[in-house]
Amino acid sequence: MSRVPDAVTALKTATPPPPSGAAVVRRPRRVRALGLVISLAVLGAVMAASVLVGSREVEWGDVLSALGGQTEGFGPAAVATRIPRTLVAVLVGAALAVSGAVMQGVTRNPLADPGVLGINMGASLAVVTFIAFVGLSSATTQIWVAIGGAAVAAVFVYTVGSLGRGGATPLKLALAGAATSAALASFISAVVLPRADIGEAARAWLIGGVGGATFTALNQVLPFLLAGFVICLLSAKGLNSLALGDELAAGLGERVALTRGAAALGSVVLCGAATAVCGPIAFVGLVVPHACRLIVGVDHRGLVPFSAVVGAALLTGADVLGRIVARPSEIDVGIITALIGAPVFIWIVRRQKVRAL
Template sequence: MSRSVTVGDPHRPDADRADADPLAGTPDEDGIAARRRRRLAGLGALAALLVLSALLSLLIGAKLIPPAEVWTALWHPDTANGIVIHDLRLPRTWAGVLAGAALGLAGALLQGHTRNPIAAPSILGITQGAGLAVVLAVFTLGITTMLGFIWFSFGGALLAALAVFAVGSIGRGGATPVALALAGAAISALLQAVTSALVLLDRQSLDTYRFWKVGSIAVTDTALIWQVLPFLLFGLVLGLANAAGLNALSLGEDVARSLGHHVGWSRAAGIAAIAVLVGSAVAMCGPIGFVGLIVPHVARFLAGADHRWLLPFSALMGSCLVLLADIVGRIVARPSEIQVGVMLAMVGAPFFIALVRRRKLVRL
C-alpha cells in the first residue's frame, strides 16, 4: 500500500524547502512572479521601441533631418525644418501611433471574442461599413476631403458592427463566435457589393475611394487627429477593460456564467470597443491591413493568453509595426514613398505565413 504524505513530511526525501521557511515563496508563486517580471520587461522594451520608432519617423523622409535640428525645429515651428516637422511628420507620427494601437488592440479583441485565429476587422464588416459610408458621402453629398467624410466613415463602421452583432444574436444560441463570424461574412459581402456598384456609377467616388482604400498615415491636418482622438481613447479604455470578460469567455460561456460574468454584456462591450477602434482608425487612415491579424499572434507568443497582458502588448506592438512599416516605405522609394498599407501587405503576408508554419500560433 502506498502511504500518503503531507507537504513537508520528513519521510519524503524531496520535501519542499518553501514549507520549511514560511517567508519563502512556493514554486507556483515564484513562477508567477517571474512571468510578471518578464511581461513588465516586455512592455518596457516595446515602449522603448515605440519611442525610437517615433524619433525615426521625425528624422527620416524625403529629406533627412539630424536629431539636433529636429529638436530645434520642435521649438521653432517657423523655420524651414520646423514647417516640415510640425506640418508633415509630427501629425503623421501621431496618426501612426494612434492607428496602430487601435488596430492592434481591436485585432486582439476580435480574435478573442470570435475564437477565430485568422480574424481581421473585415470579418465583422467594419471596414466594409466604413468604406460604404465614404462612397455614400462622395456620391450623394459631393464630399471629397478627409475631414469632411470622417464622420461618415466612423458612423458606417459603427452601424456595420451593430448590424453584425444584431444578426449574430438571432436564435436560441445568441451571439456565439460562429454566429458572429457567419453574420460578419454575409454582411461584409453585401456591403462590398453595394460599394462596388456605387463606385462604378460615379468616377469621382471611384477616385476618392481608390486613394482612401490604399491605407496611409500621411495625415497633414492636425484637426483630423483631434477629432478622432476622443473616440480612440474611449475605445482603448473600453477595450482594455474588457480583458477580464475575455479571460472568462476563453473558458467557455457556461464557465463564464458560473463565475458571475454576464456574457452578453462582455460581448457587447467587446464589439463596441472593436467598432470604435477600427472605425476611428479606418476613418483617419483608411483600411490598413494585417495589423489586427499579425500583432495579436506575436503578442500572444510573448505575453501568453492572459488578456490583461495580451491587450496592452497588442496595442504597443501595433503602434511600433505601423510606424516602422511607414519608415521603411519612405526609405525604399526615396525621394518618393510607398504607402504604409502597401508595405504592410508586402511584408505582412509572408511574415504571417512563416509565423503560422513555424510557431503554430493559430490555435487559440
Template sequence: MVIGFLLAMLLVSVLSSVAFGSRVITWNELMSGLFFSDYDSYSASVVRERIPRTIFSLLCGAALGVSGALMQAVTRNPIADPSILGVNTGAALFVVAGLAFFNISTTNQYILFAIVGAMLTALFVYGIGSMGRAGATPLKLVLAGVATSAALSSIVSAIMLNRTYVMDQFRFWQVGSVGSGSWESISTFLPFLVVGLFVGILSASALNALALGDEVATGQGVRTGLLRITAAFAGVLLCGAATALAGPIGFIGLLSAHLIRLLLGADLRYIIPLSAIAGAVILTISDVAGRLIGSPGELEAGVITAFIGAPILILFAMRMKVRSL
C-alpha cells in the first residue's frame, strides 16, 4: 500500500510539473503534447519544454533523498541531512572558488568542484563531531555541521565581496532551483545517481546491522570502517552532484527518510530505495508550488523546501530533547 501510494504521488507530481506553471496546460493539451509528436502548437511546445525540467527534478530529489538516508544511517543521527551537516555549504564554497579562481563553466567542472568540497566538508564535520569521549553523538555532529556551515558561508561571502561577476553567477544558484534542468544536465547527472543508489541499496543490510552497534555488526561479519566509508562516499557523491547542478537545496533528505521511516519502520532495505521516490516527489511538488506561488515568475524550489523543512527540523529536535530528558 505504501509503495503504491508513493508511486501514485510520483505520477501526480510528474503530471503537475508538466501541466502547471506560468501557463496552465489543459488535459487535452497535455496528452497531445506528450503522446503526439506531430502535434504542433504553443501548448505542446510548453509541455515538451517542461519535460527535461521535470525529469531533472525527479533525479535531483531522488539523489538528495538517498543521500539523507545514508547520512542518517552512517552517523546514526536521525536529523542528519546534507544541509544540516554543512555538506551543501562545502560544495557551494568550492563552486564559488572555482568560479572566482579557476573560471569554471562546464557542467563537469561544477560537479567535480562540488563533490570535492562536499567530501572534504563531510570528513571535517565528522572529525570535529568525533572528538571527545562519547564520539560522534547526534548532537555533536549537528553542532559541528552548523558551526562549519556558518564558517564556510562567511568564506563564500568574502570571496564574492569584490567579485561582482561571481556574485551574478552565484546568487541564483545558491537559492536552489531545478529550472536549469536540460537533457545535457540529465545525461551528466544520471551516472552519479545510478552509482550512488546502487552502493546505497547494496549497503542496506549491513547498515541495518550497524544500527545495532559496532560490536554487534562486527560479530555479524560487517567491516564497519569500510562500510562507513563506502556508504558515506555514496551519500556525498549524490549530494555533491545534485548540489552542483541544482544548487544547495536543503531538507529533502531529512523529510524523505523520516517519511519512509514513519510509514515502514527502520529497515534500511526499504528506507534507502523508497527515500529516492519520496525525495523525487517532495522536490518536484515543491518546484510546482514555487511556480504557482510566484506566477507569472517562479519561487525557487529551495525556498519552498526550506520553508517546509525548517519547522519540521525544530519539531524533530524538540522530540529528541524530550526523549533525552
C-alpha cells in the first residue's frame, strides 16, 4: 500500500506545471468590457483632440461649420483638413496594431512587428523603386506595389530566420528582420539620393506621417484595409490553435498551412496598405498587442479587435502629441511612435522568460 502514494508523488513530480500564461488566456468578461469601454472613450477623446488641436486651435462652432460644408475662414478650413487626417490615423493605427498581433500569432514570436521584421521597409523600397524607375499612375497602384514589397520582405525574413537548428526562433527572426531592414534602407537611399526630382518628397514620406491625408487617399486605401481586417478576424480562431503548436493544431483538425498563410496574407495586406498611405511607421504593431494581452488575454478572437481600437487611439494620440510639442511646426508621427516603441522593444527583449507566445 505504501507504493501507491509514492507512485502518485512521482507522477506529480514528472508532470510539468502549466505555463504561467495559461491562467490568463481569457480575462473575465467584466475586465474585458471595462477595458473596451475605456479604450473607446480614449479613442473618442484623441479623435476630438485631433480635430481641434493643431498649429492653431479651433472651436466646436468651426467643427460644425466644416461638417456642414463651409470651408471659408481659417477655422472651418483647418477642420476640413484635419478630419481626413484623423480618419487616416485611426485606420492606419488599427491596421498596424492588428498586423502586429496577427504576425506575432503566426510566427509565435513576441518580437514580431512589421517594423522590427523589416516588412514595411520592403513595402517602402518597392514603392520608391517604382516611383523612380517605372512611375506610379495612381494611388491604387502604389498600394498594390507596397503590398507586393511587404509580402516579398516577409517571406524573405521568415525564410532566413528559419534556417539552421531550432527553426524560426524569436531571436533569429529579430536578427534577420534587423539585418533585412538595414539592407533595405540602404537600397532606398541608393535609389533616392541620385534622383533630385523625387528626393525631398520621398524622404518626407519615409519618415512616416499622416499630415497629407485626404479623403481621396482614404477612399482608395479603405477597401484594402477592410479586406485585411476581415481576413485577420476570420483567422483569429485558427491562430489560437497554432499557439498550441503545429502538431497539436493539426491533430485538432486545423489546416496549419492554410491558417498560417491566410493570417499572414491579412497581416501583409494591412501593413502594405498602411505603408503606402503614410510611409513606414514602426513599433505600433509591437507595443499595442502586448499591452492588450494584459487586458483581454491571448485569445485572438478578442485580441485582434481590441488591438484595432488601442492601435487607432495610440497613433491618433501620437499625431496630436507631435503637433503640440513643436508648435507651430510638427513632428511626424513616425518619430513619436519610435520614441514610444523603442524602450518597449528593449524591455521585451530583456525579459528572459519570453521565448514564444
